[in-house]
Amino acid sequence: MLLCDIGNSSYHFLDKSTDYKKSVQNFNPQSMQEKIYYICVNVKIKNILEKLDNWINLEEYFSKKNYYSTMGIDRICACEAIKDGVIIDAGSAITVDVVNAGVFQGGFIYPGIKAMSETYKNISSSLEYPFNYNLNLNALAKNSRDAISYGYLKTLHREVISHKKDIFLTGGDADKLCNIFPDAKINQYLIFDGMKNILQRVDAR
Amino acid sequence: MLLCDIGNSSYHFLDKSTDYKKSVQNFNPQSMQEKIYYICVNVKIKNILEKLDNWINLEEYFSKKNYYSTMGIDRICACEAIKDGVIIDAGSAITVDVVNAGVFQGGFIYPGIKAMSETYKNISSSLEYPFNYNLNLNALAKNSRDAISYGYLKTLHREVISHKKDIFLTGGDADKLCNIFPDAKINQYLIFDGMKNILQRVDAR
Structure with a gap:
């Protein structure tokens, strides 16, 4: 079974246990003959795929009533992958x-690493530092680099751990955040796990 | 006694109990004849003022050993204004x-309202909302506007209140943050208070 998670920059495929990416700019979805179950946050590509019989949009297969109308389907799929926990998906945002006993409790959106780095730099050139991922989370900052790192990372950390749940880390920048969340489970297949769970429930109906 | 806090955009004067601002672009400091005690984070203006005998830089009047070398003199002056508490200075950053028993404990730098609003908008046009300052801080977000507002404001709030101290709010955006920190003391003269405290200590020597 072929799964595909389509974002703004790439098609991310999972073929059994092998994943690979294709750029949205030069991949032609008509080149695929087999059946592909997908989710897609890219409106332009979604319109193309709707016309192709072998591309099956999983979004239509399940109830979104536990979620909110403008919530990205990728976030919803990640939530469908777990029964209980806090999911951190570290990408451009x-x-x-937070999922509790299988039910989405709500969430929030924080700027991604690249975006936040630009933000500090644009406020003042004196704040142009790479974030310190080895920051001591137990001490307020006493230098400029730690001051922006604490502002960005400690505030996020304190909020996330306040929910007292297992932490699941996914997305392109998961490897950068794992120092801040050393107990988090890193799972780059979380969205695919959610897609599989949805498919299983569809089959069981 | 005339005090002046000079930033990147304006000269902020305090003449006894009256304050007023002059734009850095068209104010000529040589037009002033009286003695002015100032602090200045604007390097270009600092160089001009050093040549003027009636402009007295307070930065040279006190020990910075409790602070760190790249910390802005405006932040230091605000800290000198209080004995105990958390100071939030809401400007471009x-x-x-945090000050404990008169000693600076450290701090952090978070993006200002305008900068963070731009950040979300630049990540995705679907995140272009004004922040909701009446956000329910006790519930995770279930719509896009609250999701960015929670991401920006609740994370800051949780960190600030964790220090279990009185909160002092100053800076141009203090009025926007006062809903989030309803118990905070708003004091737009905090930096001037710090300057006065330093002057008093100098006189007492």
Whole structure:
């Protein structure tokens, strides 16, 4: 079974246990003959795929009533992957979602690492530092680099751990955040796990 | 006694109990004849003022050993204004500093309201909302506007209140943050208070 998670920059495929990416700019979805179950946050590509019989949009297969109308389908799929926990999906934005006993409790959106780095730099050139991921989270900052790192990372950390749940880390910048969340489970297949769970429930109906 | 706090955009004067601002672009400091005690984070203006005998830089009047070398003199002056508490100075950046029994404990730098609003908008046009300052801080977000507002404001709030101290709110955006920190003391003269405290200590020597 072939799964595909389509974002703004790439098609992310999972073929059994092998994943690979294709750029949205030069991949032609008509080149695929087999059946592909997908989710897609890219409106332009979604319109193309709707016309192709072998591309099956999983979004239509399940109830979104536990979620909210403008919530990205990728966030919803990640939530469908777990029964209980906090999901941190670290990409261009960092989305944080809380699931309790299988039910989405709400979440929030925080700027991604690249975006936040630009933000500090644009406020003042004196704040142009790479974030310190080895920051001591137990001490307020006493230098400029730590001051922006604490502002960005400690505030996020304190909010996430306040929910007292297992932490699941996914997305392109998960490897950068794992120092801040050393107990988090890193799972780059979380969205695919959610897609599989949805498919299983569809089959069981 | 005339005090002046000079930033990147304006000269902020305090003449006894009256304050007023002059734009850095068209104010000529040589037009002033009286003695002015100032602090200045604007390097270009600092160089001009050094040549003027009636402009007295307070930065040279006190020990910075409790602070760190790249910390802005405006932040230091705000810290000198209080004995105990958390100071939130909400400008182009939001600086947060903790003072315990008269000693600076450290702090952090968070993006200001305008900068953070731009950040979300630049990540995705679907995140272009004004922040909701009446956000329910006790519930995770279930719509896009609250999701960015929670990401920006609740994370800051949780960190600030964790220090269990009185909160002092100053800076141009203090009025926007006062809903989030309803118990905070708003004091737009905090930096001037710090300057006065330093002057008193100098006189007492």
